[in-house]
Amino acid sequence: MWKWLHPYAKTERAYQLCVTLQPWLWAGAGVALFVGTLWGLAFAPQDYQQGDSFRIIYIHVPSAILSMGTYVAMAVAALVGMVWQWRTAYMSMIAMAPVGAVMTFIALFTGAAWGKPMWGAWWVWDARLTSELILLFLYFGVIALYGAFEDKQQAGKAAGVMALVGVVNIPIIHYSVEWWNTLHQGATISKFDNPSIAPEMLWPLLINLLGFAFFIGAVTTVRLRNEIVLREMHRPWVQALAKKQVKGAQ
Amino acid sequence: MLKACELTCVKRDRVLFENVSLAVSAGELLYVRGPNGAGKTSLLRILTGLSTPESGTVLFNGEDIADSSLSYLSTLLYLGHKSGTNGSLSALDNLRFWLAQHQVKCEESQLFDALMRIGLVGLEDVPVRFLSAGQQRRVALARLWLKPADVWILDEPFTALDVKGIALLEGRMKSHVERGGVVITTSHQPLSEAAGEHSVFDLEYRF
């Protein structure tokens, strides 16, 4: 639909969309994270094997799931940008990249912190952790490639190609690492020995997952707004917006 | 013959030019003028189809060049800042290869004739990187005598050429225009009388 709109309107519309969505996303993130984290950390029952240390899954699992989800979302944005030539699609892709990288880092960090009591070492070459580490490298590649170009429009397209190459590779990497892991180490302690997790434990996890998703959305809209304003500085509507902001501050 | 409608070009988030329209008809030499950084090269590259404009279209005989690129490319000759010759190959090899890629049928005698006109006789077997800058430019320019193209888009063709070379090139442009061809060129020096009549298109530097 946007393709037929005047090209100037595209970024402006996207900006307006971000402005509208942002409070809702922040509110959703705040409520869900508060409820989920509190429930998970204080009220959910202890695990019969791992005691209280299992509670880190309320951070670890949502961040791990969404680190992959964000990468897939980036690839979708890149594909949209490539097919329909939307500049805003590339912009939102690059707005997501560092957020996803931070999620990956959180997943790695909490995974390592969890590994210390469980495996007795900060870092074990566990299949999931290794895939996350490689995912982090993929994020680094996209961000570095984007940063290397001076013409940011070209940069968006190039980073988009790399994001797509990466997303084709994610399943291959995932399965290869899993297979490699079983070959080299034998089965390590699987995090979910019993697949059925008690519902009192599961609910806070799902709520936190939602909260993380809202949070990522909120940070992405902030970054996208910044990106649009930075890139479209010369457009009249951005200048009008800036004037309005300055007046509001005085 | 060649028409550009409402071209807008953005590079590095700076608008180089906005809503630029121009039309060139058969038998016309268009001289694009403007200060450094005004977007002359970008404009010419958009006209060839090498880069895509932010908005706007380029029409060749009424058809968008993005849609009917093959018929346009077969009659287009573009020479950019970069000569398009490989340094470790000789002038002769470079030109032969280029002709084959552009599917131009050309007799060996024609090739030597072109090299003679451009003043490269005796240097045709030397790897291009051993030639001087002006001679390298001449190798690139030899294409003007080889490909029967109607539309010439020449970006700074006079760079590194000596006085004689400039006169030769201007003469060649004039005769091409007289035969009904189109030349679009940029240059920092104004064109002399030898280039014949020409129209001027000014690009301003925008902040």
Add this chain to the structure above:
Amino acid sequence: MSLYQGVFKRDVHIAFKQKAELLQPLMFLLMVVTMFPLGVSPSPDTLQRIGPGVLWIAAILSSLMAMERMFRDDFQDGTMEQYVLSGMSLAGISAVKVCVHWLVSFIPMLVLSPLLAMFLNLTFDMYVALLATLFLGTPLLSLIGAIAVGLTVGLQKGGVLLALLLIPVFIPLLIFATSAVDSAALQLPYYPQLAIIAAMLLLALAIAPFAIAYSLRVSQN
């Protein structure tokens, strides 16, 4: 078709005029492999155990060094512009260039491989497996690498960036290739690994030329 043959001949011709650029990555490969017995342990058992991994890592690293020259010269001297304007399919040209790159940079590596296998005390079975993985895996390196080279060719300092982009993508290949050689060491069948590498190669063959053409256009813009 003869047009693409022309590109092939020209590229091979130019490659042989730049022999030093072809030999340097090979020497690098040789030297990296030499460092392992010195740095880890010269004991034949250890070498045999780490050998497949060392060889493949060294091969990937040295291929990263040779990768850049695939499009660099053509891009810098403007030949790429003229390719785009010649009306030939850019995907076809990319495929030919990748093919030439593989021939001139990986065939010599295959020739060198018996020596490296000897250095690392690989058994004959392991060497056969290694050769098979190299045959199937190195074209994959060239194809995927070419996408990233196409993206970074317009940048001034693309060297390290290229490694940054490609190493994570090459990890599955590394895993499957080394495990194939490991299986051969234990006299186990290693067809599954070869089949997976071949599948990845076929996938790359189908998609990569278009991705390379697209990235070259992005760089050209």
